[in-house]
Amino acid sequence: MTAAQLSLQQSATIESIQESDISINFLELGILPGKEIKLLKKAPFGGPMAFLIEENIIALRQQEAIMINLKS
């Protein structure tokens, strides 16, 4: 399961970040394996998603959210 599949207010633990050109961007924002992630908001029409990770709110598009693999 990836972060894009979370439903609103649902939490999970990050297992890994998929390797890509922007994996470093995830890491530097503190999106790290082992952290809790919770889906707060979704913009309409398949727009960006807002996640809560350790008191920080991070906005990602769905194409970025699928790069966050979650522990089931």
Place this chain on the structure above:
Amino acid sequence: METATALQTKTVAIIGNPNVGKSSIFNQLTGLNQKIGNYPGVTVDKTVGFLRIGEKEINLIDLPGTYSLYPKSEDEVIAHRVLNGLGQEKPDFALVILDACNLERSLLLGTQVMDLGIPMAFVVNMKDLALKKGIQIKTFDLYKMLGVPLVLTDARNNEGIDAIRQLMATEKFESPKPLLDSYAFADKALVEEVMVRFGFKNPYQAFQMLVFGEFDKTLPLADKQWLEEKSLAFGFDRKRQQVRETEARYVKIASILKKSVDRVKIESSNVTISLDNVFLNPVFGFVVFLGIMLLIFQAIFAWAAFPMDLIDVGFAGLSGWIYENLPPGVLTDLLAEGIVPGIGGVVIFIPQIAMLFGFLAILEDTGYLSRVVFLMDRLMRPFGLHGKSVVPLISGMACAIPGIMAARNISNSKERLITILVTPWMSCSARLPVYIILIGLTIPDTLWMGISFQALGLLAMYLLGVLFTLLGALALKFILKTKEKSYLLTELPIYRLPRWKTVLLTMFNKSKIFVLEAGKVILSISIVLWVLASYGPSGKMQAIEEEKTTVLQTTPEADWSTVEELYASKKLEASFIGIMGKAIEPAIRPLGYDWKIGIALLTSFAAREVFVGTIATIYSIGGDVENELTIREKLAKEVHSDTGEKVFDKATGFSLMVFYAFAMQCMSTLAVVYRETKSWKWPILQTVVMTGIAYLAAFITYQIFS
């Protein structure tokens, strides 16, 4: 008396994550003693502040906010170059601002700076907020483990600023031991070769060079190729090693924080999350956004009109004063008609620029701006734009200049370029006087279901602008090529009250940049236009002047102003720009324009609203050119001398409006586009393509209505 030699000047670079309060601290320390310049070859502004503590002069370099020292944008490249003294003198010290609520993340950058080996100190900001959240920092333990002096501050409330001053005065900076061993991420032989070639004393500097080399546009090509070859020879995989480095860093940071920070769980209501329930609501969120945008639009459009009128009147008064008080001659003419109006043409944009950036600073400082990106991203993407393109485009409805300057926040270079290129198609306020006159001439003042046809006409012009802005973006999306992938990975910071000092400083600094940078180009083009409009082939102008003197002698004084107007028009016709107007007549005939309109098109290049003044001169309409009604009545009576048909009929009027909607006729915008893209390629392309499309569209419009 102090002598300059007694002063000791030290340079301190200040760096930190975005939203960590870095600019707050910088502004508290330096106030208005700031200088904004440019780093060569990039669009990043170089902000240096100056402060004096006792005998010591300190130059504080404000580096752009960044989460790490990885090459992702020009901001990081600049941080890397400054901290390693590449292309400039290396700062004596570094001051790294950490977020007390986010120590783990801010230490990622903090420990990277540590590893560079520059003497440094940490400022742990927002200590109050951290306490409220139940985060207790054991300062001494943290200091012992990092080996770097720490200052705790709450910059918003001006707490701890004196301690920073004290620290700089006594130079209590320390060169820490590196946190990571750079040889674990790159071959030792490779690192040593880089150190020798670039004269580095520290292996992490060499590692950074290997990582940044490919992205540093200002690095000599020979160095770049050398780095590439070496990386290849040693099998150094930049991306892979960066990820490894980051992971190793986070492991070390976690172990440090485990021993130096206590967390007490405090159950508190989260204001930010509750506010987001409204601001990010799929319905209310857009309503609030629309309301805020209307307010800003209203401000730039209506409230700025008052100071702009004052500036207008002031500069006209100054020109008049110069005429009355200086001896007549070419220099006085140049001053009164070329230079003063030229400067006036720059200054007149300041109210709009200051207001837009004031509002943007408030929206950014409160944390709302990132929410706009969140809401609008999905709607902008089909057009090749980013959520961050919304603000530039909307401000383009008042004036394209601050809009284009605001496009700097877009990190993807293609999306940023598209935004810059299409923003001038949004209907700016300079087009309004042109539209109002032409609509008055061509559309009947009748009502349809209680709505004025003229108002509908104006609305249509605005919608045309929006439509073509989006279509233009869509076309550019397919034309421009980039390897960069578009992504959105952004923090939505907590909501805060705006800091008024920061807001005012932003307004001041942005206006200053515009005046100093774009002002030069605008002023020089104004002078060229003035010369073209005041001089013609020798003899011809002189003859008109002599003829006027003879005619004046035989006319009663009461009619002098009519004669003056007539000869002003004749002189403009005989001037170089008049000749150019006639020369382009065959080209603009198919659009329904005569050479007189041609002259107005040429002078409009200074700014669109100049159309009104030029038309008034060329048709020798005296009196108050600001009075649109007088001009309109006069123009309505103008007929073609050969056919006797009205000059400003529906076809010509519509065609002109369409031409003004699309053509690139604003040198101030071009100057800003040059500044923001660092290349004349884009402003020239913009002029050619936009004016070409304007020509085509005006041609079609004229053929339909004639």
